Amino acid sequence: MLQVKNLSVAVGGVTLVQGVSFNVRPREKVGVVGRNGAGKTSLMKVLGGEEPQAKGLVQVKGGVGYLPQDPRLDGVPADISTLSHVLSGRGLAESILQMEKLLLAMEESPSDGNIAAFTQAEEAFRVAGGYSAESEARRLAAGLGVADGILDRALSALSGGQRRRVELLRILFAGSDVLLLDEPTNHLDVDAKAWMLDFLRAYQGALVVISHDLDLLDEAITRVIHLDRGADDSTGTVVEYRGTYSQYVDQRAADEIRQAKEAAAQDKEIARMQGIVDRFGAKATKASMAHDLEKRIARLEAKKIKSPTARKAIKLRLPAPPTAPRTVLECTDLAKAFTDATIFEDLSFGVGRGDRILILGLNGAGKTSLLRILAGVTEPTLGTAAWSGGVSVGYYAQEHEGITAGLSLVDHMAAAATDELSGREMRSLLGMFGLTGDKAHQDASTLSGGEKTKLALAQLFAGRHNVVLLDEPTNNLDPSARDAVADALAGWPGTIIFVSHDTDFVSQLRPDRALLLPDGTIRHWNDDLLSVVSMA
Numbered sequence: 001m002l003q004v005k006n007l008s009v010a011v012g013g014v015t016l017v018q019g020v021s022f023n024v025r026p027r028e029k030v031g032v033v034g035r036n037g038a039g040k041t042s043l044m045k046v047l048g049g050e051e052p053q054a055k056g057l058v059q060v061k062g063g064v065g066y067l068p069q070d071p072r073l074d075g076v077p078a079d080i081s082t083l084s085h086v087l088s089g090r091g092l093a094e095s096i097l098q099m100e101k102l103l104l105a106m107e108e109s110p111s112d113g114n115i116a117a118f119t120q121a122e123e124a125f126r127v128a129g130g131y132s133a134e135s136e137a138r139r140l141a142a143g144l145g146v147a148d149g150i151l152d153r154a155l156s157a158l159s160g161g162q163r164r165r166v167e168l169l170r171i172l173f174a175g176s177d178v179l180l181l182d183e184p185t186n187h188l189d190v191d192a193k194a195w196m197l198d199f200l201r202a203y204q205g206a207l208v209v210i211s212h213d214l215d216l217l218d219e220a221i222t223r224v225i226h227l228d229r230g231a232d233d234s235t236g237t238v239v240e241y242r243g244t245y246s247q248y249v250d251q252r253a254a255d256e257i258r259q260a261k262e263a264a265a266q267d268k269e270i271a272r273m274q275g276i277v278d279r280f281g282a283k284a285t286k287a288s289m290a291h292d293l294e295k296r297i298a299r300l301e302a303k304k305i306k307s308p309t310a311r312k313a314i315k316l317r318l319p320a321p322p323t324a325p326r327t328v329l330e331c332t333d334l335a336k337a338f339t340d341a342t343i344f345e346d347l348s349f350g351v352g353r354g355d356r357i358l359i360l361g362l363n364g365a366g367k368t369s370l371l372r373i374l375a376g377v378t379e380p381t382l383g384t385a386a387w388s389g390g391v392s393v394g395y396y397a398q399e400h401e402g403i404t405a406g407l408s409l410v411d412h413m414a415a416a417a418t419d420e421l422s423g424r425e426m427r428s429l430l431g432m433f434g435l436t437g438d439k440a441h442q443d444a445s446t447l448s449g450g451e452k453t454k455l456a457l458a459q460l461f462a463g464r465h466n467v468v469l470l471d472e473p474t475n476n477l478d479p480s481a482r483d484a485v486a487d488a489l490a491g492w493p494g495t496i497i498f499v500s501h502d503t504d505f506v507s508q509l510r511p512d513r514a515l516l517l518p519d520g521t522i523r524h525w526n527d528d529l530l531s532v533v534s535m536a
Contacts, residue, residue, distance in 0.1 A: 007056030011446045020238050024206040031217045032210045034227035036450030036478050040210045048180045062177025069182040069449040071167040083151040086137045089174035095125050145192035157338045159368045160399045161187035181209045186475050217245030224248040316488035321466035324353045325388045334383035336369045344518040357497045361517030367499045371469050394465035398472040400452045405445035416459035433458045449476035470498035474505045503530050
């Protein structure tokens, strides 16, 4: 069980939520919802033991499995196998290493002490389910779409999406009593997502999940915690709702209508009493009555009901790019291989000015690897990717690699912007993405995942590139922000080469062609390919 009492969370000196209290019992499944920047991820970090500036009580009975929005592998050996990393969720990888050492010692010196030490370690391993652990891990991996071959590869050779699914696999394999999952369906294809929903429905522990996946919120949760900092970015409030996400939406709308009516009635009453005070306050015979009314007005003001104010919708006007040459890119016989696997080979294709190219393929087919080659981040094993003169390439990486701790949002924009963009224009671009006010001077590493996405996109277009490479740009965005980004990109005249699992986003961008990996087939776009997008 999870118990939270009077919890306050601050990041970068800004209090995001204050005085939060709630309990989550076994078999309860709670969804935490709210706009980007409301404090959802910061709250989850506190619950998961990654302590930002927090005050209050967090108590957990049993083990905790925590999936951060951006899992890091700091401290994990670079050469560890993926399977060993998964088994470490129960401490079994360490047990295997210990048994190997004891076995070697016993073979070198079969003394009673060495034999007893190995026998004791092996029995503990057997009782912990060690001999069936690998088959169980591979069964869970199959459900999450992690291929058998991936488990046998070095963890460091995996793509960002693969590492995130492996981290989710490790957490599920560990069998925790409390699951804290931040965007667990990111990077899952349609089959893996369906498997994940079934797993969460059947899960017997306590679940707290952050997700913009409406299917998950509707089908796998029983309660909603709404977290909202308000339109003016004031300290967050928390309201709980019973039921699915759809039921929450209906209840929330009804609450906002009721709250608006109550606020209007209260404002009307305050105005009525203030009018009486203004009219009679100066008269000696009415002074006592006016004084009493002023006290009543003060009491009402102290408990004033705030009318719900709709947050200003994001409306993006992206800077126009410089004109590009007719042909922007020619790829010839591209191949990418790691020490233990060839990802793709013999890719040859061209891209023209203003083209929209969607890269499609199953997880592990090399979509991110290809984008990283095109961006110049990594080199191909074979072949060439040649950009034409006059082409300026911007790259959005799904892991937010360009965001540096210790630098403000304004610093990041200044580093990314061309000389043609003034400071006011940079702030305006941040503002269009909803990153306004004091947030512009905040340490960028303290942003939520959705806010980091917005910053990275703002940086991208501050660079005035005429070609952009986008790797899952809608991950972590709330629905309104996702629609705004899609609408803006749909009308942007530059060249876009992108990867996305988001069928709505793909539809809004209207690709010209799709590049299918790993075989490199080019197909003219038609909506039948949307079914492949959801599986990719």
